[in-house]
Amino acid sequence: MGDVAARVSARGDWLGLDAFPRIDERFESALRRARSSGAPALVSLTAALDAATDPTALVAAARRAGEQWFCMEQPDRDGSAIAGLGCTRGLEAHGQDRFAAVAAHWRALVAGAILDDHPGPPGSGLIALGGFAFASDGGGSHAWEGFAPASLIVP
Numbered sequence: 001m002g003d004v005a006a007r008v009s010a011r012g013d014w015l016g017l018d019a020f021p022r023i024d025e026r027f028e029s030a031l032r033r034a035r036s037s038g039a040p041a042l043v044s045l046t047a048a049l050d051a052a053t054d055p056t057a058l059v060a061a062a063r064r065a066g067e068q069w070f071c072m073e074q075p076d077r078d079g080s081a082i083a084g085l086g087c088t089r090g091l092e093a094h095g096q097d098r099f100a101a102v103a104a105h106w107r108a109l110v111a112g113a114i115l116d117d118h119p120g121p122p123g124s125g126l127i128a129l130g131g132f133a134f135a136s137d138g139g140g141s142h143a144w145e146g147f148a149p150a151s152l153i154v155p
Contacts, residue, residue: 019047022116030114042088042113042154044126055083068153070129084129084155091128091152096136098150109154128152 023045030041049055056071063069068087074080089109093101106128113126130152133139138149 019045022047022118026114026116033114042109042126044113045116046118046120046124048120055081059083059085068155070153070155072129082127082129084127084153086155087153089154091130091150091154092148093150094137094148098136098148099132102132102150102152106152126154128154 026043026045030043033041056073059069059071063085067085070082070084072082091102091105091109093099093105110126115126131147132151133144133147133149136149138144138147
């Protein structure tokens, strides 16, 4: 993890140079939309990482104390890994309709977002990470404290 932290802080080239013009373009679009509507605009950008970059190590090295984060690795699926840092939006719901409520919030969020058209592997692009309790009122153990029965973050 030390090597990843050094790469992030020292050079900042882990993202890839091809992503920076697209970042500028998406942010300009979001800024125009936000200024005209008076509402915040969400931007999502997809960028290929160097194969040696470990998403979990990158997030662990970059996160601040108390910042929300999520990592899931599946080494048996071609080394698949998803990592998210921070929370631009939280999607939470309670009760029997929690799945439908979170799905409706997600569809509305995606419909209003400025999305990148850059192709990426499955799971890339705008994502919501988290989980759902089996019980409509949530988990009863201490480990589930602080989580709604439906709790997703959009990093």
